[in-house]
Amino acid sequence: MTDLISYQSGKPDFVKAAAQQVLSKQAFDEAFQEITQWQGYGATPLYSLPSLAKDLELGTLCYKDEGPRFGLASFKALGGAYAALHVLKREIERRMGQSVTLEEIRTGQWAQEVADVTLTSATDGNHGRSLAWGCQMIGAPCRIYIHAQVSEGRAQAMQALGAEVIRIEGDYDASVDQCRREAQRYGWFVVSDTSWPGYNQPPRDVMAGYGVMAREVFDSLTEAPTHIFLQAGVGGLAAAMAASLRQLWGKKSPRIVVVEPDFAPCLFESARAGAMTVFDIKQETIMAGLSCGAPSPLAWEILQNEVSDFLSISDDLIGPAMVQLVRPSGDDPKIEAGESGVAGLAALMSVCQLSDMRQKLGLDHKSRVLLIGSEGVTDPVIYNQIMQDVSN
Ligand SMILES: Cc1ncc(COP(=O)(O)O)c(C=O)c1O
Structure with a gap:
């Protein structure tokens, strides 16, 4: 229909x-x-x-x-990885008190600082894969939340790119909620493809x-x-x-x-x-x-x-x-x-x-x-x- x-x-x-x-x-x-x-x-x-x-x-x-x-x-390869670079740029600029370029981050000039910033997102597969790939390329730790129905194949693809994958009970929207809560608690940075009130720049x-x-x-x-x-x-x-x-x-x-x-x-x-x-x-x-x-x-x-x-x-x-x-x-x-x-x-x-x-x-x-x-x-x-x- x-x-x-x-x-x-x-x-x-x-x-x-x-x-x-x-x-x-x-x-x-x-x-x-x-x-x-x-x-x-x-x-x-x-x-x-x-x-x-x-x-x-x-x-x-x-x-x-x-x-x-x-x-x-x-x-999705175009989105998550690109937004990850921007999140890292903003955070490293804040920590170092100086301006930093995307290219510097991409080419490993801030590798030590980048390794200390955890990026996270909820996903039904493709966005998480992009973020995991971006984190691997840049050298940042990555945690991905997936919901109960995301296929094992998609979970493994993200693990193969070095991400820690957390499977939750519930649907996609529940995985977004859990990711947000845990990021807030542990000081991780959410790189989401969806926005919500007060959260706009990464999306x-x-x-x-x-x-x-x-x-x-x-x-x-x-x-x-x-x-x-x-x-x-x-x-x-x-x-x-x-x-x-x-x-x-x-x-x-x-x-x-x-x-x-x-x-x-x-x-x-x-x-x-x-x-x-x-x-x-x-x-x-x-x-x-x-x-x-x-x-x-x-x-x-x-x-x-x-x-x-x-x-x-x-x-x-x-x-x-x-x-x-x-x-x-x-x-x-x-x-x-x-x-x-x-x-x-x-x-x-x-x-x-x-x-x-x-x-x-x-x-x-x-x-x-x-x-x-x-x-x-x-x-x-x-x-x-x-x-x-x-x-x-
Ligand atoms: C293959 C594919 N097409 C389309 C979309 C829809 O994109 P959006 O959620 O930005 O509407 C997605 C989202 O994950 C996707 O994986």
């Missing part, structure tokens, strides 16, 4: 303040300059899928594959890091897409893309469609209520990275102004979308993508079959649709299981 709320009446046609002020162009530029210096940086592929576009009766369809991002298999840096994807897309396309489908958990990815694309393309920036699971539609419900709303998660979705009950207020500030439509989709759409990518139509490239990474595609495939939704979203044979494939195979066991289930 696919539900649609059209929140704005079509695409907002001027650059809203939130897309400039919450995340400034300068913040995106700084993140781009820093991240493109990291070892192993390369723009991720932006694939054209002409056969699928034809099948869906669209003009063009592009898929940005975040699978190869820094060898971490998801776009802002996380989102600035995500803006690298928007720059890469902007640099590779000659014409702006008409639509972008963005899967959301707390909304950071969608907000960063929305703000950055609006800054880069202005009035030509695409209509933004946010996609969430039926089991965790906190932004969808916020749009319906006209105010940020917490959703009480009763069941865990297969889209593990999107299982968030509380929006990030910082992200919502942007999304409430920039998003045209919110979609909520059921879990059964995910397997077929993963199969579609790996066994493509015609000569389209073969792409391996994880459960959360294909949510935008799953929603698109679903709405294209529903003429009223297609019409409401303004999708037709001239549409140029962009998808962000936000993860590759982040957990091979789950990936193979889903493939097997769909094939049976």
Whole structure:
């Protein structure tokens, strides 16, 4: 099943303040300059899928594959590690009473001081992996809180990067609470991808890091897409893309469609209520990275102004979308993508079959649709299981 709320009446046609002020162009530029210096940086592929576009009766369809991002298999590599550098910069500047650059921290010039600052976060997998990787790169101790449903494969991936992983009972929101409480008690520094009242800077840096994807897309396309489908958990990815694309393309920036699971539609419900709303998660979705009950207020500030439509989709759409990518139509490239990474595609495939939704979203044979494939195979066991289930 696919539900649609059209929140704005079509695409907002001027650059809203939130897309400039919450995340400034300068913040995106700084993140781009820093991240493109990291070892192993390369723009991720932006694939054209002409056969699928034809099948869906669209003009063009592009898929940005975040699978190869820094060898971490998801776009999250851009956020947590970048925000970690900023947290360390601020703390070392405070301790030393002098200004310090991100490059100095990254290249080990403050190694002794960095080793004394513990960074921590809650995660459903991908953000924690990015933070663990960043901490390993910089030499800072890392503690990651995961909830009961996070797969063992994802926990092990973070341990392999040197993080201490703490599994709690309860859901993602409970893991965020526990992480915050323990950090306060022991003097650790939270590097979260979601914000809360009084805690904004690290999630802002996380989102600035995500803006690298928007720059890469902007640099590779000659014409702006008409639509972008963005899967959301707390909304950071969608907000960063929305703000950055609006800054880069202005009035030509695409209509933004946010996609969430039926089991965790906190932004969808916020749009319906006209105010940020917490959703009480009763069941865990297969889209593990999107299982968030509380929006990030910082992200919502942007999304409430920039998003045209919110979609909520059921879990059964995910397997077929993963199969579609790996066994493509015609000569389209073969792409391996994880459960959360294909949510935008799953929603698109679903709405294209529903003429009223297609019409409401303004999708037709001239549409140029962009998808962000936000993860590759982040957990091979789950990936193979889903493939097997769909094939049976
Ligand atoms: C693969 C993947 N896609 C999308 C998202 C959603 O990002 P956000 O929580 O910033 O909305 C996540 C979050 O963990 C994710 O792991």
